[in-house]
Amino acid sequence: MDSVGVAAAAPDAGPGPAWQSKCPWGAPSTTSISCSLADVMSEQLAKELQLEEENAAFPEVVAAAEGPFITGENIDTSSDLMLAQMLQMEFDREYDAQLRREEKKINGDSKVSISFENYRKVHPYDSDSSEDEVDWQDTRHDPYRADKPTTTPRRGFIGKGKDITTKHDEVVCGRKNTARMENFAPEFQVGDGIGMDLKLSNQVFNALKQHAYSEERRSARLHEKKEHSTAEKAVDPKTRLLLYKMVNSGMLETITGCISTGKESVVFHAYGGNSATEDKVIPPECAIKVFKTTLNEFKNRDKYIKDDYRFKDRFSKLNPRKIIRMWAEKEMHNLTRMQNAGIPCPQVVILKKHILVMSFIGQDQVPAPKLKDVTLSSEDMKKAYYQILDMMQQLYRECNLVHADLSEYNMLWHDGKVWLIDVSQSVEPTHPHGLEFLFRDCRNVSQFFQKGGVAEALNERELFNAVSGLNITADNEVDFQAEIEALEKMNEDHVQNHGKKLSTFSSDGDPPIYDE
Ligand code: ADP
């Protein structure tokens, strides 16, 4: 939902048709970049024109709508507002779809038909169905000009006979609702709706009102959290819609803001809702990991997934967008394995496309600190070390996984223990590079704890053997790594010759154990 695409694109459209100069959505003299209701509607309009005429009048609108990410320059709104607008649009669409169904039912194949056109909530040119297209250049009503306010007398109606208008009249109510938006908190962006003849249905008005109030409360609570706005810019409209649906379905109560913006993912904090349909309990606080759909960020991770046999068959057939979803899927499966083994890690709540919702490690919106950021007593440090040694073994033996990005950055300290996170890149040990990844993990862990003063900490080679159960005897790094690679090669050869992998490595001369 790019709000400025239309405005920005219009001047570039070249010698446009005559309507352009009069067009209320044409280049505005002000460069307000707030995402108003009118903007949302004008974007819809622009899209429709684009499709209809197949000319390039608004090329940027389409580009922005389908492009991967909204940049900082072209949006200046809060995603909650966005959500309210989406909510409104959805209400309107559902209502209109129902009207259409009723219309159809009543009309059947009768020669005389009735139309509910006037009861539609979506602005005629905001609709995406072509049958009710109205050439808006010909509408006499200027949507930006406010009508004289209509007042309803105390008795609740005006007019006579069939011209009677009650206070429940949809149009009158709608206009009043729009005017009442002025009562919302000043920071709440109501767009140009107040100045124009916008009719907000009670339903939509109430939703917006509710939103305005919670917005007020939220901003009072969190106004110092500046990072929110940047985070909200980091998700594209499709993601926002998915997030909005999670809130709308009651699965989540609110998405409060961003915890982390990484190269490949953005993590949000949310309060869990109480969706009635799920038999599983939603944790009171959730973390939402949104895998970025910017494709180039993921190129360098090909090697993890391409060679992971669990995804091998699918990899070649997939488009890049689907591969990104696979990262989320992979993280979900890996977390589930870890959960089953009893390793402290986030619990999976739900996976929706490239969005993974899990339990939040931390409290009251404050994420647990990473091991690299926390200062532990030497006693806790030692405890953490032995816990990690244990977890690495469990991960390898019970989950058949190698973390592959294990370091003090992906371990959180919470509740007096270490929690493992960030396992989208984790692989099985028999992955063509699985043992190399394990060795790297071991090096990170050893170095961290040796520097941290844990005298008992094994060195990386000892740790590698302790975790894998392999018995690589090389006493220097180069030879050690050569042996690791030899083992990996042996496995690959086996795959070539037998079409299947070893289920585990064995270096003590025993025949390898094979997967069934
Ligand atoms: P990446 O490093 O690939 O961007 P991570 O899964 O490591 O993604 O998440 C980034 C950061 O978000 C973490 O370092 C952590 O601070 C925070 N985070 C991620 N998942 C959770 C969670 N379940 N609970 C609390 N914080 C989390």
Ligand code: MN
């Ligand atoms: Mn991480």
